[in-house]
Amino acid sequence: MNLGQLAHLLNFEILTGDINLEKAIKGGYxxxxxxxxxxxxxxxxxxxxxxxxxxxxxVAKLKDIVGIIIPRNxxxxxxxxxxxxxxxxxxxxxxxSSFEIAGLVYNSLTRD
Amino acid sequence: MxxxxxxxxxxxxLSPCASLEMSPKNIVINAQKAGLDIIAxxxxxxVENGFxxxxxxxxxxxxxxxxxxxxxxxxIHLLIIFDNYETASSFHxxxxxxxxxVENDPSYFGDQVVxxxxxxxxxxxxxxxxxxxxxSLNDAVFLAKxxxxxxxxxxxxxxxxxxxxxxxxxxEGLPLDALEVRKRENIPHLLPFxxxxxxxxxxxxxxxxxxxxxxxxxxxPLNEPNVEEIAKALKAMEKTVPSNDG
Numbered sequence: 033m034n035l036g037q038l039a040h041l042l043n044f045e046i047l048t049g050d051i052n053l054e055k056a057i058k059g060g061y062x063x064x065x066x067x068x069x070x071x072x073x074x075x076x077x078x079x080x081x082x083x084x085x086x087x088x089x090x091v092a093k094l095k096d097i098v099g100i101i102i103p104r105n106x107x108x109x110x111x112x113x114x115x116x117x118x119x120x121x122x123x124x125x126x127x128x129s130s131f132e133i134a135g136l137v138y139n140s141l142t143r144d
Numbered sequence: 145m146x147x148x149x150x151x152x153x154x155x156x157x158l159s160p161c162a163s164l165e166m167s168p169k170n171i172v173i174n175a176q177k178a179g180l181d182i183i184a185x186x187x188x189x190x191v192e193n194g195f196x197x198x199x200x201x202x203x204x205x206x207x208x209x210x211x212x213x214x215x216x217x218x219x220i221h222l223l224i225i226f227d228n229y230e231t232a233s234s235f236h237x238x239x240x241x242x243x244x245x246v247e248n249d250p251s252y253f254g255d256q257v258v259x260x261x262x263x264x265x266x267x268x269x270x271x272x273x274x275x276x277x278x279x280s281l282n283d284a285v286f287l288a289k290x291x292x293x294x295x296x297x298x299x300x301x302x303x304x305x306x307x308x309x310x311x312x313x314x315x316e317g318l319p320l321d322a323l324e325v326r327k328r329e330n331i332p333h334l335l336p337f338x339x340x341x342x343x344x345x346x347x348x349x350x351x352x353x354x355x356x357x358x359x360x361x362x363x364x365p366l367n368e369p370n371v372e373e374i375a376k377a378l379k380a381m382e383k384t385v386p387s388n389d390g
Contacts, residue, residue, distance in 0.1 A: 065219055067276035070246055085304045087274065093252045094272070119252065 033057055033141060035078070035099050035122055042136050044101065044124040047113050052122040055098045057141060062134045066091050073097060078137060080130050084108050092121045099123065101137075103130045145365045148181040150374070151358050152211060153223055153298070153324065153348035156197075158187040159213075160253035160274055162352040167259040168196035170354060176204045178358025182369045184211035184225045188273040189239055191232040196261050198229065207369035213298060214239060214288075215274075216281045221298035221305045223324065223348075224288045227371045235291055242277040281307070282318070289319050294371045296322045299350060301330040313337040322346045322378050326360075344381035 036053030039046055046053070061073040062080045066087055073079060075096035081088065082103060089112070092100055099122035102108055108123060116123045126133055154171060155162035168185070175183045183206055185194040191212045198208040210232035211225040226232040247270055248256055256269035279287070288295045297307045297314065300323050307314055307323075314323065316339040323338070323345050325331060331345055346362040364377040 065276075066274075067215075067217075067219060067244070070272070070275060071244055083304075087304075090249070090252045090274070094246070094249050 152184040156193040157257040184209040186211040186213040223296040225294040248272040
């Protein structure tokens, strides 16, 4: 399943336009500690986090993460969205909690 | 007693997020221009560039202390400041071993460069420094205090990497010398989250660019520009919250 299909299936809001929508998703990771993500996230995954500062893009790049999913419709600064486009990291958003989003993503990927 | 203008939170070329203009030489020159009496170079989890700044500052008269901005396991930033390079270096070696073996990606985070007194590149640090050393807040504070450091919790009014953003409050029983704030006007809002009464607030620049140096300072009355004197002056400062003595 690619990011675009996942976003469409689960009705995620896409903040970064067409970035990475065609990229295949192999897994996911949920954590709000950047160092934990650096240590444990796998490439080609989506990362669910409440963190929205500039360093999330660095971590996503470092770990070859396809997209970052922001829960609870939390606000993301325009500056971060623009930088994400430049760095080619997708940012998606949803009204549900990290727990619910993780469950939905997990089910979608394992059924795939 | 003389009043010393202190800026004890300055990043250099060794911090990936700092400008490559921030060589020890440029920092020392601009610290003098800014009228600073004491500075500390506090790179993320590193102390090395402080050595060169200290050498250079012998001529300008600015006192240079040896610091680092440590990132704990909880992703809390702490300013750890020593009087001498040997102790700072031995603290640093312990921290460096606790940093994960993850390489920096300079194209995104920026380069991490050790630069000598003449602006020559000594080496590039390969390990990603914007990462957590695998040490808890408690262990880090107690280890640093044991080794004679000044320990200040970084920018506690920041939504990222601060003791309040990560823990929700400043726990009791943590022997911090001070709490750094970006803006003094935030102090009233922070007070309910500070369990540890009587720690003074300080402000420093957290400079990443040349023009930031000395933008925010804390002035302290000291006999000598050293850690012991600074700790004493901080203790004597107006307390954050009066302790409840009955």
